[in-house]
Structure formats: C-alpha cells, structure tokens
Amino acid sequence: MNVSRRDLFRLGAAGSGALVLSMTLPGCASRQGREPSHEGGWAPNAWLELDPEGNVIFTLARVEMGQGTYTGITTLVAEELDIPPERIEVRFAPVGSDYTNPQYQLQVTGGSTSLRTSWQPIRAGAARVRHVLVKAAAAVWQVKSEQITTRDGAAHHPDGNQRLPYGDLVSLASRQSLPDEVELKHEDDFRYIGRHNRRLDARAKVTGEAVFGIDVEREGLVYAVVSRPPMQGAWFESVEDAEARKMPGVIDVFTIDRGVAVVAETYWQARKAQEKLDIRWDETDAVTKDHQAVFTQYRRAADDSSGDTERSEGDAMGRLEATDDRFEAEYEAPFLAHATMEPQNATAEVTDIGMQVWAPTQGPDMARIAAARVSRFSPDEITVHTTFLGGGFGRRLTQEYVEEVAAIADRVERPVKLIWSREEDIRHDMYRPAMLHRFRAALDGSRIQAWDHQITGPLIFDWFARNAAAAQYPWAPKFLYNTLASMGRMTEDTFLTPKDHSAIEGAVEYPYDVPDIMVRHTHADAGIPVSYWRSVGHSHNGFAVETFMDELAHQAGEDPVAFRLKHLADMPRHRRVLELAAEKADWSGPLPEGRARGVALHRSFGTYVAQVVEASIENQRIRVHRVVCATDCGQMVNPDVVRMQMEGGIIFGLTAALYGWIDWEDGRLQQSNFHDYTLMRQDETPEIDVILVDSDEGPQGVGEPGTPPAIPALGNALFALTGDRQRRTPFSAGTANA
Amino acid sequence: MSRSLRVNGTDHEIHSDGETPLLWVLRDELGLKGSKFGCGIGQCGACTVHIDGRAMRSCITPVQEVSAPVTTIEGLATEAGLHPVQEAWIDHNVPQCGYCQSGQVMSAVALLEEEPNPDDERIRRFMSGNLCRCGTYPRIHAAIRAVADGGDA
Ligand code: FES
Numbered sequence: 096m097n098v099s100r101r102d103l104f105r106l107g108a109a110g111s112g113a114l115v116l117s118m119t120l121p122g123c124a125s126r127q128g129r130e131p132s133h134e135g136g137w138a139p140n141a142w143l144e145l146d147p148e149g150n151v152i153f154t155l156a157r158v159e160m161g162q163g164t165y166t167g168i169t170t171l172v173a174e175e176l177d178i179p180p181e182r183i184e185v186r187f188a189p190v191g192s193d194y195t196n197p198q199y200q201l202q203v204t205g206g207s208t209s210l211r212t213s214w215q216p217i218r219a220g221a222a223r224v225r226h227v228l229v230k231a232a233a234a235v236w237q238v239k240s241e242q243i244t245t246r247d248g249a250a251h252h253p254d255g256n257q258r259l260p261y262g263d264l265v266s267l268a269s270r271q272s273l274p275d276e277v278e279l280k281h282e283d284d285f286r287y288i289g290r291h292n293r294r295l296d297a298r299a300k301v302t303g304e305a306v307f308g309i310d311v312e313r314e315g316l317v318y319a320v321v322s323r324p325p326m327q328g329a330w331f332e333s334v335e336d337a338e339a340r341k342m343p344g345v346i347d348v349f350t351i352d353r354g355v356a357v358v359a360e361t362y363w364q365a366r367k368a369q370e371k372l373d374i375r376w377d378e379t380d381a382v383t384k385d386h387q388a389v390f391t392q393y394r395r396a397a398d399d400s401s402g403d404t405e406r407s408e409g410d411a412m413g414r415l416e417a418t419d420d421r422f423e424a425e426y427e428a429p430f431l432a433h434a435t436m437e438p439q440n441a442t443a444e445v446t447d448i449g450m451q452v453w454a455p456t457q458g459p460d461m462a463r464i465a466a467a468r469v470s471r472f473s474p475d476e477i478t479v480h481t482t483f484l485g486g487g488f489g490r491r492l493t494q495e496y497v498e499e500v501a502a503i504a505d506r507v508e509r510p511v512k513l514i515w516s517r518e519e520d521i522r523h524d525m526y527r528p529a530m531l532h533r534f535r536a537a538l539d540g541s542r543i544q545a546w547d548h549q550i551t552g553p554l555i556f557d558w559f560a561r562n563a564a565a566a567q568y569p570w571a572p573k574f575l576y577n578t579l580a581s582m583g584r585m586t587e588d589t590f591l592t593p594k595d596h597s598a599i600e601g602a603v604e605y606p607y608d609v610p611d612i613m614v615r616h617t618h619a620d621a622g623i624p625v626s627y628w629r630s631v632g633h634s635h636n637g638f639a640v641e642t643f644m645d646e647l648a649h650q651a652g653e654d655p656v657a658f659r660l661k662h663l664a665d666m667p668r669h670r671r672v673l674e675l676a677a678e679k680a681d682w683s684g685p686l687p688e689g690r691a692r693g694v695a696l697h698r699s700f701g702t703y704v705a706q707v708v709e710a711s712i713e714n715q716r717i718r719v720h721r722v723v724c725a726t727d728c729g730q731m732v733n734p735d736v737v738r739m740q741m742e743g744g745i746i747f748g749l750t751a752a753l754y755g756w757i758d759w760e761d762g763r764l765q766q767s768n769f770h771d772y773t774l775m776r777q778d779e780t781p782e783i784d785v786i787l788v789d790s791d792e793g794p795q796g797v798g799e800p801g802t803p804p805a806i807p808a809l810g811n812a813l814f815a816l817t818g819d820r821q822r823r824t825p826f827s828a829g830t831a832n833a
Numbered sequence: 834m835s836r837s838l839r840v841n842g843t844d845h846e847i848h849s850d851g852e853t854p855l856l857w858v859l860r861d862e863l864g865l866k867g868s869k870f871g872c873g874i875g876q877c878g879a880c881t882v883h884i885d886g887r888a889m890r891s892c893i894t895p896v897q898e899v900s901a902p903v904t905t906i907e908g909l910a911t912e913a914g915l916h917p918v919q920e921a922w923i924d925h926n927v928p929q930c931g932y933c934q935s936g937q938v939m940s941a942v943a944l945l946e947e948e949p950n951p952d953d954e955r956i957r958r959f960m961s962g963n964l965c966r967c968g969t970y971p972r973i974h975a976a977i978r979a980v981a982d983g984g985d986a
C-alpha cells in the first residue's frame with residue numbers, strides 16, 4: 096500500500112546530531128471539523144526523533160493517553176521502523192503556545208478513535224524514517240538500498256555479517272530527502288502489529304512510579320478544596336468563614352465562580368477547614384427533579400412530540416397503525432456517574448510567563464480555554480501538561496476541575512493542587528444521560544415487518560459546548576467564549592458544528608433486515624448536566640434495542656440467536672461474531688440447575704461484539720457466572736490489549752446493569768461514595784472468555800464496544816431464568832427461583 | 834509536636850497533626866505518591882499499605898495510631914528486583930489506567946504472605962476490598978494464581 100501525503104511529513108536535524116521527522120497527524124477526535132490547512136505554515140503535532148546514541152523518542156502533542164494508546168501507537172512506529180517497541184520512548188507534549196496550531200480544530204481523545212485515525216499516518220511516517228536510514232546505510236556500504244534489510248533497530252548488510260545500528264546512521268540519514276511515497280509493510284511481514292502484547296506502561300504502574308494528575312509535585316505546593324452548590328442550579332449567597340480561617344495551615348478562603356475555595360498548606364488541613372465553613376446557597380432556581388420526575392417529563396415530551404426523524408425506511412408508521420398485531424415496550428436508562436478511580440483534580444502555577452496547568456484530562460485544548468476563561472491569562476499564555484489518567488470513560492472530556500484550579504492559582508499566586516473528594520466527584524459529575532425508549536414493532540410470523548424506535552432525552556453537546564466551542568477558535572477574544580458556546584449549540588448540524596449523535600448512536604445503525612424502519616429522537620432536557628460516558632449513546636441504545644429484539648424473538652416463539660441470524664442475511668460480520676459467541680458458549684447445550692443464558696449483539700465504534708451471558712439468582716442476588724464475548728475489531732495491533740479492553744468494558748457494563756443508579760431527593764444527590772454507588776468487585780466477577788476474530792479490515796475502536804452488549808445480554812439471561820423482562824437498569828432480582 | 838514513623842525501612846520525623854490519615858502523611862509529607870486516594874472511607878483499597886505486614890487502609894488510619902513499621906508500594910522491590918507479585922502483574926498485563934494497582938498489589942502481597950497457596954474462593958474474597966473501575970479483576974486473579982502456583986511468593 097502506498098501513502099503519498101508529502102505535505103504531512105518533514106525531515107530535519109536537531110542540535111545534538113539527531114534526526115527528527117515531524118508530522119501532522121489527523122485529529123484524534125470524534126467531533127472533528129475540517130482537516131488542517133497547510134497553506135499557513137508548517138505546524139506538526141508529532142515528532143519522531145532518533146539520536147546518535149540510539150535513542151528513539153516519539154512525541155505526540157495534544158494527544159492524551161487513553162487505555163492502551165501508549166502501547167498501540169508505539170507498536171505502529173516499531174513495526175515500520177523495525178525496532179522492538181520496548182526501545183521506543185513515548186512522550187506526550189504539553190498543549191501550549193509552542194505547539195499551537197491555529198488551523199487545527201478541537202482535539203480530544205475519545206470515541207475510541209486514537210488507533211483508528213493514527214494507523215496510516217504514523218506507520219507512513221515511521222516508514223519514511225526507515226527509508227532514509229536505509230539510504231544512509233546504502234551510501235556507507237556502497238550497495239543498493241534494496242539489498243539492505245532492517246531489524247532490531249539496525250540496518251543489515253547483504254553479506255549477512257555487517258550491521259549498522261540506527262544511531263550510527265542518523266546524521267547521514269537526516270541529510271537525505273524524504274520519499275514522496277513509501278511502501279508500508281504487508282501484514283504477512285508484521286513482526287509486532289498483531290503480535291506485540293506487552294503493555295509498555297505496566298512496570299511504572301505496578302511500582303507506584305506512574306505519575307497521575309493527583310501525584311504532580313511542585314516546589315512550594317499548596318492545596319485547595321472547593322465547596323460547590325449542593326443542588327444543580329443553586330447559587331452562592333454568602334459565607335461565614337471566620338472559623339475556617341483560624342484552622343491550622345489555612346492560607347486563604349475566597350469565592351470563585353463554582354463555589355467557595357479553601358487553600359491550605361496541606362490537603363488534610365484544607366479539608367478540616369472546609370468543614371468549618373458556613374455557606375448559604377440561593378436555591379431559588381435549583382433543579383429539584385428526581386428520577387421519577389425526569390421520566391414524567393420525558394414521557395410527556397414523547398407523547399407531545401413524535402420527534403426528529405433520524406432514519407426512515409418504508410412506511411413503519413403506516414404499517415404499525417394498520418395492524419392490530421402490534422407489539423410495544425418502554426425502557427428506562429438512568430443517570431450514571433463515571434466514578435473514575437482517580438477523583439478529579441488539577442494543579443496550576445502562575446509564573447512570569449503565564450500559567451502552567453497539570454491535569455489528567457482527555458481534552459487539553461479545552462482545559463486551556465477553561466483556564467483562560469477564569470484567569471487573567473489568554474490561551475497562548477497557558478500551557479497544559481497532561482499526566483497519566485486514573486480512568487477516563489469520558490469524565491475528563493469536560494474541564495470543571497481545571498476551571499476551578501486556574502481561578503484559585505490566579506489568586507493565590509502559589510502552585511496549587513485541587514483535589515475533589517469521592518463525594519464531590521460523584522455529586523458534581525456530568526452524568527450519562529437518563530433516556531426513555533419506546534418501541535413498536537409488527538411481526539409477520541417469525542419476521543419483523545416494522546420497527547419504530549423513539550428515543551427521548553437530552554443532547555450531550557448542549558452541555559459540552561461551553562469549552563468545546565471556544566477551543567475550536569483559540570484565537571477568539573475571551574469575551575466571545577459564551578457567544579461561541581451558544582453558537583456551538585445553535586449551529587449544531589451545520590458546517591460549523593457536526594451533528595450530535597449522542598442520543599441516537601447505536602439506534603440509527605439498527606442492523607436487522609426489516610422492511611419498514613423508523614428511528615426518531617424527541618428532545619427533552621431535565622437541566623441535569625450530562626456528558627460522554629463509556630460508549631455514550633450505545634450504552635442505552637444497545638440495552639434497549641437488544642432487549643426489544645429478545646422480546647420479539649420470544650413473541651415469535653423463536654430462539655434468540657436463530658431469530659437474530661434470520662434478520663442478518665446480508666451482515667456477514669455481525670453474523671460471524673454472533674455465531675462464534677453462541678458456539679463457544681454452547682448456546683443450546685445443557686446448563687447447571689438454576690442458570691440461564693442470554694445473548695446480545697451490538698456494533699459500536701466500528702467494532703462488532705456479540706456476548707452470551709450465563710446468570711443465576713442466588714439469595715435474591717443476581718450472579719453472573721460466565722461471559723463469552725466474540726469481537727471483530729478489524730486488524731488488531733495488540734491483541735491482548737483488545738482482550739483486556741473487552742474484559743474491562745464487560746465489567747463496566749455489568750456494573751451498570753447490576754448497580755448503576757443516580758438519583759436526587761429534594762434536589763440533593765443521594766449517592767456519595769462507593770458504599771452507595773456500587774461497583775462490581777472481585778468476588779462477583781464472572782469468568783470472561785474473549786474470542787478475537789482475525790480480520791484485515793482497518794483497526795477499529797476497542798475501548799468502548801465491550802460495554803453495550805453486556806447489559807442486554809444479562810437482562811435477556813434473567814428473562815430466560817425468571818420470565819420477567821428487565822426493561823430498566825439496574826436489573827432487579829425480582830421473583831427469585833433459587 | 835513531631836512523631837516518628839518507620840516507612841520502607843527508614844525512620845522519619847513526622848510533623849503532620851496526629852489525626853491526619855497515614856495516606857496524606859505518606860503522600861504529601863514524605864512524597865511517597867504510590868499509595869492512592871480513591872474514596873477516603875475504606876471502601877476502595879487504593880490506599881492499601883502494610884502496617885506490620887498486614888494490609889491496611891491508610892486513608893482511615895490516623896498517623897498517631899501507627900506504631901509499627903509501614904511498607905508502601907515503593908518499598909516492595911528489593912536490590913534483587915521487583916517482587917514476584919509485581920512481575921506477575923506485568924506478565925499478565927494487569928494494569929489498565931493503573932490507578933488502583935498499587936493497592937491491588939499491596940493486598941495481593943499481604944494475602945500471599947498470610948497464605949502462600951490460597952484457593953480461588955479465598956483470592957476472590959480477600960481481593961474484594963480493592964475496587965478497579967477498569968475491570969482488571971480477571972487478570973488480578975490470574976496473576977495471583979500464577980504466583981501461588983509457582984510457589985515463590
Ligand atoms: S482511599 Fe482508602 S480505601 Fe479508598
């Protein structure tokens with residue numbers, strides 16, 4: 096395969112005699128605008144550097160580390176460069192003025208896109224570097240380039256004896272010209288892609304050496320905590336802080352936009368002083384809806400408005416009206432918190448050149464805007480350094496913690512670290528939106544004839560726009576930020592802002608062969624902040640669609656696997672994973688007494704996943720015994736990383752299915768910590784079998800697709816077990832039969 | 834007033850107030866950031882350290898109550914190399930985000946010291962105090978199993 100994008104790569108020499116290839120990678124963003132324009136000067140965002148000592152360093156600007164990205168991207172470089180992945184050092188460059196690329200649109204790590212978008216250009220860049228190294232070796236040995244082979248970080252002479260390590264070739268190589276086109280390796284020749292399985296960050300993470308946001312150290316660091324309004328929409332009124340100020344270690348107490356900040360010499364002193372604050376909040380405009388009230392609002396909206404048509408084939412509405420043999424069901428998915436293990440935090444320091452921010456964030460661009468919004472600095476005076484993230488799952492796409500720490504650092508003028516408690520983290524999250532799903536379907540024997548899916552709930556971009564819209568225009572003056580944000584909302588689905596698929600993704604792609612299909616979205620927003628949550632819309636659409644499919648199979652008197660296959664005649668990749676999972680799970684085989692199986696199939700982020708869950712109910716508790724998961728994610732770079740992402744995604748989904756619940760009473764969030772926002776634990780973890788399908792299609796997302804099918808597969812197993820349909824999460828053990 | 838605390842074989846003078854949880858003394862006064870803050874109420878195990886060889890939740894242990902020597906994740910490896918549990922963690926590709934893993938490793942080491950060859954049920958129960966939002970549980974179990982079966986913990 097040839098890659099000819101000369102304008103994406105440049106070769107140069109660095110001070111110490113190193114060779115530097117700079118490249119412009121496409122955005123790793125799920126919401127990305129136009130491609131960068133190259134007319135306005137060279138603005139690379141990735142650098143591959145080889146020095147005479149033999150070090151190989153790959154630096155990525157603006158790309159934040161996600162699950163396995165570090166290992167995956169390094170493997171791509173290693174493959175085309177012919178050097179073991181362990182010998183490459185990956186660095187994440189900060190977002191700051193040095194790295195500013197004004198042509199660039201918003202960049203975030205999310206939507207399981209990192210490997211999908213880097214696959215081609217990173218390999219192409221590394222292949223070009225290999226090419227100039229080989230040319231240099233050819234010049235030294237006076238042989239033809241084609242006769243030279245490369246492996247283990249060295250060029251090998253055709254005589255089979257002599258070798259030249261890359262380090263010895265860099266100075267000569269950096270004077271070669273880059274080829275317009277390079278041949279990428281054929282997959283039969285891969286040494287590392289599809290084979291390399293060691294996580295390169297594992298060692299740092301088992302020795303305590305990995306630096307997360309919460310671990311950032313600065314000389315003279317002080318600590319901050321913030322008391323925020325106890326209800327969404329409540330405002331600060333007044334504070335009595337005399338007692339707090341007397342507490343040991345307290346440096347200052349003051350209000351910021353988001354609440355009341357206490358700054359002290361140590362974190363614990365700040366917490367102790369915070370307890371002494373007496374704050375009055377104005378609750379006049381506070382949101383006082385609970386889960387029930389939200390769903391009452393949604394139902395009313397769904398009754399009143401048929402919503403926007405998102406997909407329409409044939410005449411679903413007509414056919415459904417015309418038949419008496421209509422089958423209907425309604426599903427509820429609640430609000431959910433992210434609960435990353437590392438609570439939200441950030442560190443900031445004002446220096447004579449501006450502000451430095453260290454944050455575990457999925458969106459350093461937006462972090463910069465958030466810091467600028469609340470401080471005296473403009474975005475190009477702010478540098479954002481990213482760290483290891485103690486979990487993301489979408490939580491760190493919004494930047495409230497950066498906004499807070501920047502406002503505080505701007506005032507105290509000492510390096511300051513802000514840490515949220517777990518209670519604050521759960522109560523001030525941006526939640527997975529609660530959604531209402533209504534289905535109507537008509538069956539003809541064992542075939543679905545018509546399918547109508549109405550999704551009711553908010554759009555995430557309404558809440559996300561605040562910093563995101565401004566981050567797309569970093570040169571805009573600060574007073575325009577709010578305008579940009581509302582413009583982002585107003586212009587949704589125009590050339591300025593791409594369409595927000597968050598409510599409908601996983602529903603509009605309904606894969607089954609049905610003549611009349613209608614998918615629609617009715618907008619309803621309860622005023623509760625929402626954001627991206629692992630697998631986003633797929634998390635609730637996967638649950639609803641695959642449960643309703645199971646209901647229809649039951650209605651038709653068909654086996655759930657056979658019923659799905661019957662509607663997948665032209666969908667070979669769907670069929671393949673479904674058949675594999677069913678076979679491996681021994682779908683029709685005998686089961687121990689008191690257990691049942693359920694199945695679900697869902698494609699998200701380009702990846703096809705089928706799961707069979709085996710469950711029972713013991714002592715009024717749901718037990719998940721086994722999950723078989725078949726996955727087709729295209730070409731795999733690190734198969735074991737795919738496997739671990741499936742395992743983690745399944746456990747994330749099962750956690751939502753068993754426990755996930757966020758609710759309010761009188762506007763106050765009831766959950767606060769892990770005793771009442773429960774996560775699956777080791778002793779509840781099922782045996783998980785992951786089957787990976789070999790594929791030569793391009794690599795697809797793996798961080799999220801494991802989550803959606805786990806929820807309906809478990810619900811469908813519980814139906815098979817008890818005869819009670821699970822139409823809302825978390826599932827109930829209901830009438831136990833054991 | 835200061836008190837003394839033995840951490841990873843070294844004695845330290847501690848100046849934090851006696852009620853300060855050990856976790857924050859380790860992290861902010863001694864600069865040992867390997868032990869993590871996850872919940873502050875003994876629910877997640879991210880802050881697990883050994884006090885007198887036993888796995889304890891340092892977020893709910895006031896430093897004034899600590900009289901025995903403390904071992905943290907930073908004190909696990911020796912001159913000879915990583916602890917076998919750490920090696921097993923790497924071999925099994927356990928960490929994802931990694932944030933919970935210091936606590937997981939410390940709990941696993943304490944388990945294996947108490948009981949070098951635990952059965953599967955015992956591993957499941959003992960390790961249930963350590964949450965992992967990334968869902969690395971199957972690999973944690975496999976890694977502990979491997980160390981136990983290898984008999985070299
Ligand atoms: S931080 Fe100590 S148990 Fe969670």
Ligand code: FES
Nearest residue numbers: 930931933965967
């Ligand atoms: S590895 Fe992320 S929380 Fe356990």
